[in-house]
Amino acid sequence: MNRKQLLNKFLANQCSAEEAKLVFSWLNENPKLLDDLISEDDWTSYIAQEKNVKRRNGNISKIFTVFVIFGLLFFCSNLFEEPHGQIAQDIIRKTYYNPLSRPKEIITDDESHLILAPGALVQVRIKSNLDFRYVKVLEGKVQFEVAKDPSKPFIVESDQLTTTALGTQFIVNYTSRSKDVLVQLLEGKVRVAHIMQSAEHVKILKPGQQIHFSAASQMVLSDFGNTSKGADRLVNFLPRLISTAKEKEYSYPMTIHQSANWLEMEETSLSEIIQYINHELDMPVSYDSLLVRNYRLKGRFRRNAAMDLQDKTQLAESILQLIVEVNPFKLEKQQNTYILKPKK
Structure with missing residues (x-):
């Protein structure tokens, strides 16, 4: 498929996310690619329909606005409406792009909040x-x-x-050109894993920690703190969120008992165990x-006094294996x- 064919496919709202991303890179390099595809009448008619797209202080060129508007045909139509016809294997995919010069907030079906920095694509x-x-960050912060x-x-x-x-x-910042990824944790706990999934390629972040990944350095764990340059960027990016990193406490149920060498469960519900x-x-x-909800489990498992991530994984898998052995479940x-x- 040549460039003109893909541009026509893009304008017809038939691109995949990866194809649309490729079109965006072309338009960044050569905005005049659209000149032969959009007549002045089409331009005038479409502008009249798109009330949400405005020229700011006369500084935005026509070509840039064309780039934004027709990009919105594929991306931003999903910001406020359910997509139509994008169903594959019972999974509905929504793609969002932020063409604005300020952060854009998206609220997902589960009431999670995604704040897209300018130029971000998910x-x-x-x-x-x-x-x-599941969310895939295709570009940006x-x-x-x-x-x-x-x-x-x-x-x-x-x-x-x-x-x-x-x-x-937490924050994920991905640069597709260099393949650099930065993950910063603000609150709670996250598990960051490389697709290779060996023990050295899995990290657990605590608030105030970050993972930087690149082809050269692989996964590097460090602190960004509350006063460092990294924290300043975070506060500027979304001032409404707390700027002090914190970890919320978890209290396991009274039916689970831990000692230096053993983990014991007394008729504990499966939801509490999980x-x-x-x-x-x-x-x-x-x-x-x-x-x-109607299933419970009783068991005793050996554990190490000092548990590293590999020990935790082995213990978790042992518990899950017992669950599927004595209950009508599979993993x-x-x-x-x-x-x-x-x-x-």
């Missing part, structure tokens, strides 16, 4: 019938304020990294809360997340 797959909530739902892990993909949270606030796995063992698990794994499903 794809969202969040529906109540899905096993987990996005702040996430995740709605709490222990049964549905919130997964953000950015190039070779996945960031998984249950209910927290929340323990999520919070204490840093292992994301998706489940249907209605499906597991699947997608996007680095275990999914508890009924046996057929």
Whole structure:
């Protein structure tokens, strides 16, 4: 497919997210590509219909505005409406682009808040019938304020990294050209994993910590604190959110007992056990809360006095294995997340 064919496909609102992103890169390099495709009459007619797109102080050129408006045909029509006809394998994909010079807030179906910095581009797959909530950052800086739902892990993909949270606030900044990814945690806890998924490629972030990933340095963990340059950028990006990083406490149920060498569960509900796995063992698990509500588990598991991430993973997998052995469930794994499903 040549450039003209792809531009026509873009204007007809038939592009995939990756194709539209490619068109944007072409228009950045050569805005005149649209000159042969848009007549003056079409331009005048469309401008009259798009009340939300305005020229600012006469400084925005016609070509840039054409770039924004026709980009909105594919992207920003989704900001306030449900998409039509974008259903594949029961997953509805919504793609959002922020062409403005200020941050743009998106509220997803689960009431999570996504703040898109200027130029940010994301794809969202969040529906109540899905096993987990999924966002792919295709370009730019996005702040996430995740709605709490222990049964549905919130997964953000950015190039070779996945960031998984249950209910927290964090920033993902992805530069597609250099393949650099920066993840900063403001509140709660997130699990950042490389697609290779070996132990050294999984990190658990605490508030005030960040992961920088690049082809040269791989995953580098550091602190950005509350007064560093990184924190200043965060406050300027979204001043309405708290600027002091903090970690919310988790209290596991009275039926779970821990000692230096043992973990014991006394007739504990499966939902409480899975929340323990999520919070204490840093292992994301998706489940249907209605499906597991009548099931409980009793068991005793050996644990190490000092638990590293590999020890936590092994303990979590042992607990999950017992759950599926004594209950009518099975385990699947997608996007680095275990999914508890009924046996057929």
